[in-house]
Amino acid sequence: MKRSPAIITVFGSSHPGPGDAHYAEAHALGSALAAKGFVVCTGGYAGVMEAASRGAKEAGGRTIGITAKSFSSRANKWVDEEIRVKTWRQRLFELVRRGRGYVACRGGTGTLAELAIVWEMLNKGILHERPIVAMGEFWRPAIECVREAEGRRVSAPGQAPEALIRIARSPAGAASYLAAHFETNLPGRRRAQTK
Numbered sequence: 001m002k003r004s005p006a007i008i009t010v011f012g013s014s015h016p017g018p019g020d021a022h023y024a025e026a027h028a029l030g031s032a033l034a035a036k037g038f039v040v041c042t043g044g045y046a047g048v049m050e051a052a053s054r055g056a057k058e059a060g061g062r063t064i065g066i067t068a069k070s071f072s073s074r075a076n077k078w079v080d081e082e083i084r085v086k087t088w089r090q091r092l093f094e095l096v097r098r099g100r101g102y103v104a105c106r107g108g109t110g111t112l113a114e115l116a117i118v119w120e121m122l123n124k125g126i127l128h129e130r131p132i133v134a135m136g137e138f139w140r141p142a143i144e145c146v147r148e149a150e151g152r153r154v155s156a157p158g159q160a161p162e163a164l165i166r167i168a169r170s171p172a173g174a175a176s177y178l179a180a181h182f183e184t185n186l187p188g189r190r191r192a193q194t195k
């Protein structure tokens with residue numbers, strides 16, 4: 001039986017536009033994820049969300065946008081499937097629920113909240129075996145600050161501190177890491193490796 005493509009949720013700022021380096025990075029990320037066979041899910045609006053969706057679509061991939069009725073904007077034109085919920089909170093948790101993995105691009109407090117919620121849900125065992133990638137060095141100070149303050153508690157039991165969040169240097173590196181994660185964590189393959 002053919003497996004459905006994994007959905008990767010991409011978080012990031014709504015501010016970058018075409019011509020901005022962060023827009024270009026998110027566009028390359030969407031393209032790289034689609035090339036690996038992933039479905040790209042975003043918050044559906046402008047900036048990084050638009051760029052990642054656009055990159056995925058232009059590479060022949062499929063995109064999902066989670067939008068909220070509490071915002072007046074509709075999904076950008078690169079979204080194949082718009083899922084519209086009532087509130088910002090519902091949107092946030094739908095983004096988390098849909099993703100089998102996550103990439104946090106450069107962003108502000110909204111992106112920080114999204115990254116923190118996924119990290120905490122993995123840390124508490126609410127989510128299982130869902131990789132998080134932080135794009136570039138932007139997130140390193142925040143991640144290292146939390147790791148230093150919390151020690152081993154930022155990782156699931158038995159995992160090294162860096163196990164829950166991987167910092168990627170490039171969009172291609174992020175996509176390759178996620179593809180390798182899913183390749184080595186297929187249910188049948190994991191059982192075979194433990195024999």
